[in-house]
Amino acid sequence: MSVGAEEKPDSFVEVALPIPLRQTFTYLLPSAFRGRIKLGSRVVVPFKNRKLIGYVVAFHEDLSESDEFDLKEVIEVLDEEPMITPSILKLTQWAADYYMVSWGELLKAALPAGINFKFDKFVGITSEGIDEFLKLEVEPKTLKMKILKFLSDKADVRLKELEKSFGKRQLGKALKELEERKWINVSSKPLTVTAKPKFRKIVCIKELNEEMFESLSEEERDVVGFLQASGGRLFYTDLIAQTKASVLKNLQRKGVLDIASVEVFRSPFENLSVKSEEKEAVKLNPEQKKACKEIKEAIESGKYRTFLLHGVTGSGKTAVYVQAIKTALACGKTSLFLVPEISLTPAFSRYLHSVFADEVAILHSALSAGERFDEWRRIKLGKARVVIGTRLAVFAPLENLGLIIVDEEHDLSYRQQEMPFYNARDLAVVRAKFANAVAVLGSATPSMESFYNASTGKYAYLHLPNRVKSPHLASYELIDMRQVVKKEGRDVVISSALMKALEETLSEGKQAIIFLNRRGYSQFIVCPNCGETCRCKNCDITLTYHKQKRILLCHYCNFQMSLPSECPFCQFRQFYFVGEGTEKVEEILRARFSSYKIARIDRDVVRKRTQLEDTLEKFASGEIDILIGTQMLSKGHDFPNVALVGVISGDNVLGLPDFRAAERTFQLITQVAGRAGRAAKGRVLIQTFHPEHYVFSCGQDYLRFYQKEIEFRKRLNYPPFSVIACILVQHQDEKYALGNAMIFKECLDKAKQALHADLTVFDVAPAPISKLKGKYRFQILIRSKSRKQIHQVLELAISTVEEANCDFRTVTVEIDPISLV
Template sequence: MYVKIAINIPADSPFTYSVPDPLRGCADVGKRALVPFGSRRLTGYIVGVLDGPDVDNVRDILEILDTDPLFSSDDLAFYSWAASYYHYPLGKALHEILPGGINLTSDRRYVALDVSATPLNSLPERQKNILERLKALPKGMSLSRLQSLLANGPIRKDLSALVSANLVTTLECLKSPDVRKKTEQLVSLAVGRPSNARLSERQKEIVAYLERKGAAGVDELRACFGSHSPVVRQLLKKGVVALSHREVYRSSTEPREMRPDRQIQLNDDQVAAVNALKAGLTRKKFLSCLLHGVTGSGKTEVYFSAMDHVLATGGGALYLVPEIGLTPQLLHRVQQRFQGEEIAVLHSDIGRGVRYDNWRRIQKGEIRLVIGARSAVFAPVPDLRLIIVDEEHDSSYKQDVRMRYSARDLAVVRAKMSSAVVVLGSATPDIRSVYSVRRGKYTSLSLPRRVENRPLPEVEVVDMKVQRDGNGQFQVLSDALQSALHRTFSERRQAILFLNRRGFHTFLFCPECGNALSCPNCSVSLTLHAKANQLRCHYCDYSVSTPSFCPTCHGRDIQFFGAGTERLEDEIKMTFPQIRTSRMDRDTTTARGAHARILRDFDRHEIDLLIGTQMITKGHDFSNVTLVGVISADTSLNLPDFRAAERTFQLLAQVSGRGGRGPEKAQVIIQTFNPDHYAILRAKDHDYSGFIEEELRIRKSLNYPPFSRMINLQLSSLNQDRGRQEVDELGRRARTWSRNPSGGAPVVEVIGPAEAPIARIKNRHRWQILLKSDNIHALHSLARHLILSGQTKTLDIKLDVDPMSFM
């Protein structure tokens, strides 16, 4: 028996191994195996079973690491499709998809040899220090540990010299996984226990308890009998009880105490949407639906009705949201609606042990309803019948590191492979989704009215070019927004202020020499974080204390420009010292559960004003919010991206929709330096259809998506000159290979190479080559050729298929 093993390395194909006789009964697709790989032992994933070898010199697998598969053959087909489409090695993709921290890893340790007879005076000082460190630990030390102890530069060359001199050797060890199955000790009555054993009163109580229960965990006994260990030990000696172990599943601590779910009577539009979804679910065939409903139109109730139908008929459902901040409120509503149904939550804020347990229970069919952020699209749900992608337009569904996948797009692919129904819901659908409806690929469902016919908020646009304070400086808060905030707080209502930029000031500037304080590793300015008294880079996390003088000319007239959420919070507290304010951005939500705590406090009216970045614009439902302020609508509008207008419209429409969810009317104030831009004017009038028509005309004239497809080659090098030469050569190759054999226009349009908008990140110089075509096969074929031929020791190439960002 032979198996195909995918390993977490950049290899295009899996490797063939033989299965020794003792392991043949348990070598199944979806299980992990420990395999020899060169001099190391690595964890791999069984992705195929063969009757005979397809290569020579096949080695044996060492161990099967799972009793049950972590994924099925159907799941593997989906994972393989995703890895292929996004040009990512299958082994690395599986490593990302499966729960983290569960693999055995090979750990190379450096051990000092007996060097008592060897003169060490001739060794460089650095090598002497390494030997002293290693001699202090006879079991050896890893490279990373040694490097951390000797922090003055790389030590790999010194270690190699010591190994060559036979002063140090290396050992390959296995490092245990961080996450394992959790077990508890179980106490039960022993089989054939003596009937005449003399027992104390306390021992009799425990025996009687076990006779009723059959068995009990040690935590359960402790809760019932307090300090019980000595008593159990005596019973064990007398042969009355026996000890064993059983697995226990870890559970999430997602908060469950937000307000009770309201009973809602579906309106005619909702009923029509639900009936269409139920008809599709009954047919058990692939169906892709775009549910376009204005903010507050009750899309969630439509989702719930479809989920109810699936669960009642024994199927599985997957509910995706773009941000983990949405899950606490949503989870509570789901728990209220589906009482008695076990629910798995999968996102990055969930502990790895909980995620591992949830994953295995989902795969076994013990949990049929999964809620999560983008990575949950890979959850191994058996008999998957329904996938919901809420806020389907949101760019957070696109991962921009490692495997650069779109969970929104993969949800459609997975539904097709599973013959399931996928519902893409949004108040501001992605323009590609609208285009797919027009081409007949998606079914259109519409919710044109808010529940209970509540009105959409009134929107006022403020031209910030004429908003200046007494010193002639531009204001952070316009007069109109300040007046509206005063009115809102006097009426004991709540408000939301949106600014998609964190920090205090955007950058620091020296007027004497013209220097803007920038990151030494990246081509970006440093952002002031006032509370920490630091300047920080939001790309590489470089930080430095805020200087009192210019580091270039030593001038002391440093000026601050721009406003971030931290400065906005400071400004609010000075203007409205009596109100309760909270800020929600990446700086305030790093701790586990921080999203939930902030939203819970806001829901309980313990916060009057919530300030935040785009994480506050998505899907939240707070009935007491009657004012929404957009501090700067221009932040997204000025990005170097053909989607800038679409994203601006979506952000404005979505954040506006957070207001007026209750019985009171709401007001939205949008501050901008571009009050006549069509995206802002259409958002002011809640005119999604008008915006889409205008945007489609522009996209078609430029042959941008949805009228074409794109792949972005992200190129980087530590050596700017050598990297630029290789980038130019790659661009020439791309143009040669993209030529039409018949002499017409190129099948694939090659744009670039050009320097990336952020030309350097983490000391790597960056360029881009953009490939564009309406022929998807030609597009992917060219990209594959380029990455195979262009990857060198100097130049790193990353492919971003269907890119959502060009920064």
């Protein structure tokens, strides 16, 4: 639509677009649309040579003359009643600022994929084209003419359809020529939504008095009787199985029946069966009661507060969560319950569904588009007041929020690892603050940041130190691999001590879990004599071994050294390369325990949700004796008959070039150890070259570990004592990537100087994964005590990079990266 000069619109909108640019764009709002849209409405706008769907984030009544110049118009309004609620608009705006990502991309991520339109190209014939085609008196021979004939009696045709009929390869050139002659036009249009509300016909009795009944035929009386016996309402499809359509039609005509369409919601719960033990009433122990009481008071006060609920595995955190949700519901408020991974949701959602029935909605990426759309709408319409879901559920359109729970708050999967970056755990706290709600972060092994916040009083601390069912924690034994290597040779993967324990466990009819963490790309060295590994003298980060160059490299500051000929600590003249060999575990175990059932769980084996559930179900029922797995195994599952957990290489995670390596190791081992002896007394055996390291010597004592680790963080000035940003530069051409990284680094240094900022810019270094999907990757770390300064320096540097000839398309900026590997 075009607007004449006289009736120049006085209304403008600011639109956030789902593109990687961190800015919004101003568009003219044609008069026909004025007053018809609200904040959060989706609009179609022209952008460069494309059409994009954007989100209205502000209105302007007037702009200065110069700003109005050359503005483009909004093409279409997609929803007058916005999908994005004001609170989600506010939360995403905050997140876009904080993480320095595109607001539009965050808004897109906040909506279920089913309503995010896709564009498709359409081809239509013009009147000139029709004239041209009509000139033809014989059957068309050329491809161009064949296309014109095909289009002549149709409205716009999808390009894909044309490609199907004429072949993709020749089509392009022919269409281009036809377009140049103006015989056809090619346009892009938004496709209809992929997910729509689902309606079903329902039949119910409208009116039935004696007189009416008398007038019915026997067949009709049967139908009415059947309907009455079914409670007066049935789906049309269920009723039609009993009778004929004509009978129903007659009854409708006589005014006895009403046939109407109602919206039905596709439910992800349909296939979930509820186990009886999950319905068992739970009695709370004194610590649980205390936690419930404090959370209850906070919810009832209607003020923002965050709790850290620190409970050992099996301490009954779930019971506390359920009580808290009940409290929120009783206050007339809604609740959001975040869980880390899909593998956790079935058990939890089943449980929640058994308690709160249809009040519960579930949101995660493995739902079908239809299911996700319907669940999302049930939440938006206020039909579901309890939402359980993975990180994307932090944007659930709940109103009147009273409570947000983040279970396993330390878990990495809360972090969106690609653009737009965000951490759902941290956003949950911010959302609670905006909504004057209560946040509960639960974990057996809280993240350093959260425990630090609890120790400074920023979060309220709640402790559940005791297990509910079994008072014992599993016994915790370290196997010193230095001794094993001396006795059993360098190639040993499973020590004889672990083998013996496995034999004993299996012969007693118990089950075992063997845990291994494979991260093939990262190798490091340990001395098999003293157990030390080589670390960077600047950063205290494990140096990574690079085979081809035979060097050790720091991925934080680019410090390099050649592979030493002897151990710098004890002068032993041989190294052990960690990261090799763990794949052999399954092979070795299958050979040794051939009469037992062995299964493996990791991302290579488990592709589908059902496959994972299937294996876990079999293990729980005792069909499998030994389960081998990666960290997918370490979460949430309850196996009462497991008496042994073996950790093949406790050093694998510890050796990652990441300042959080010790924290990750402690979390993983504690979680996996929690699988042992939930009912019976169990054993945890850990193979390590470095049993003196505090991550192992603290056993499962979180507090002792925390104190050691927080000292290390403070000494080296790592979070929570500083803020870190990571700039990743990647490109297929290694030199090009490195060149851009060098320019970016220069811009950072200049910005730092100009602002007199107190922050460290590390040197350009290869990223720990130095090549991924054909792209070379370099990184620059920045660190400062001041979040504000990090933002200022980055903003200034980014505003100067283009001038300095840096190709910004190769650059991603990540604030608060949770994993530097």
